[in-house]
Amino acid sequence: MKTLSLLLFLALPLLLVACAAPEVGSSNEAADEKESDRDIYTKGRAFPDMSARRPELRPEAVPARVRYVLVDDATVNAVADQLDAAIQARDTAIFGDTLFVLPGAWDVLKVNGARKVPDVTPISAFDLNSPDAARRGAFASKTEAIAALAEAFFNAATSEGGYTIRALRSGEMAEWWPFIPFDIEEPLYVVETEGGRYRLIVSCNREGEIGTLDELKALPVTY
Template identity: 25%
Template sequence: MKIKILLIFLFFVNAVKAQITEKITIPNGIVYHYADDKINEKVKKLLTESLTNTNSYDVLGNNLIIGPTLWKRFKNIENLKSIPDSLIFYIDDVEIEGKMAKKPDDSKKIWNEFKKEVSGNYQIRKANEDELKYYWSTISFDIEEPLFILQTENQRYILNFLKKNQTLFWLDEFPYKNSYNNPIDNGTYTTEGTIKTYKNGNEVYVTDKGNRETKLEKVIFLTGDSELKANSSIEDIKSVIDKTNKIFEKLFKNSKREGKIMVQFELGKKKNDIQFAVKDDLDLEIMKEFEKQVNEEKYPNSKKDTIKFQLLYKVNSYNETE
């Protein structure tokens, strides 16, 4: 009797294990529902076949939504301009256009253009934290698998399928930016992850023109997350930003001229280096005083390796847009 119970228990454990799907790291605040491996593998196979077979459209359903980042490029393709039914996405309080294809022929047109871009080598995998954060910012529903990232040499596409019939209903592109042309040292910075931009303490993916005003516009980190955590702290970085903001607001709040100021901080273990860049019609006398006071301020050092980030200020100006 004990042997039978043990065998039944082992069978149950093995059955449960067979249904356990690959787990990923889910960022806080995101609701994510897994599908079992059988469904995910079935969809991956269907996706691969649809990409390699010219006349296969089994992956498509009744409707296909094109997310804002991909549509920003695809809307300029002549063959897709006639597709009706635009969608408006609200990302970082900015309105951005997307598209919904409600006719099979329109979905096929989009899919054909998509296949042209992934004709070379590609990888199909689950989403990482950054990709999930972006996708979550574009949608108003829980994330549910099958959800895959199709990664090529230059792009990362987001593909979300309906669980009930395994057809594609959402296609977008992660705004992957792993290089940054630094106007201060004219260098190009690259990272294995993505260059991140923050506004009002939050990571942002898009920015609009905004208002004409005088304030800190954004913070750009040129050091990766892991290096930042190992060599500094949120409190130290906030201290740098707060001290610099105080000097900026005191000097430029009543300035009538317009322009942009970029302040680059390199916090080292023993020495900090600060560089400045300006453009447009700034009051250079005020700028000299700003540089003087910033250089006289005491900022925290890094724990070991140098970290680098930039503060971009606008003076009677609009936001930089990409």
């Protein structure tokens, strides 16, 4: 199966934006408004009051070079509850129609039951600090493949019994940033297993569907 090139992997955010672009002949104001909805934070810009969020869902300060996109507190709380309920019930319906499994998560899911998943497309992701070191991930759009990956995710999340759903810490943002070609955008969580074996990154849309998975401890330290 053909591996997606680095160029395609890096272009994915642009493709997603293009899919959401207004129709020909419509006003550009809609596109401008859409971009203005993305509340982007970088180093030195303090987060607003987050007292409406549960404490564990409040991210730490954004480090250098990282771009972090906030969404409203109610969405962050609600999607975290949906994620928790889905893990408890092993409900694969929380996954969307497509799923990107980035290299850290791919390594972890393979040892948690996803070694032989049908109909996945390999993707190559590159550490921007070490461009010669390609790492393999996977993309799935078939129902059976997503269901198999979801089961492996549930296995990993519950592998030590309990787990915590929380926001990213500053060091984790810096750790993950070199491996991704997109902004860190909420709703996004770390599912940390009780004994610390895994720190799974779970990226959702605002309706709560999971679209991207990664795992921090399986990635090389680059910061």
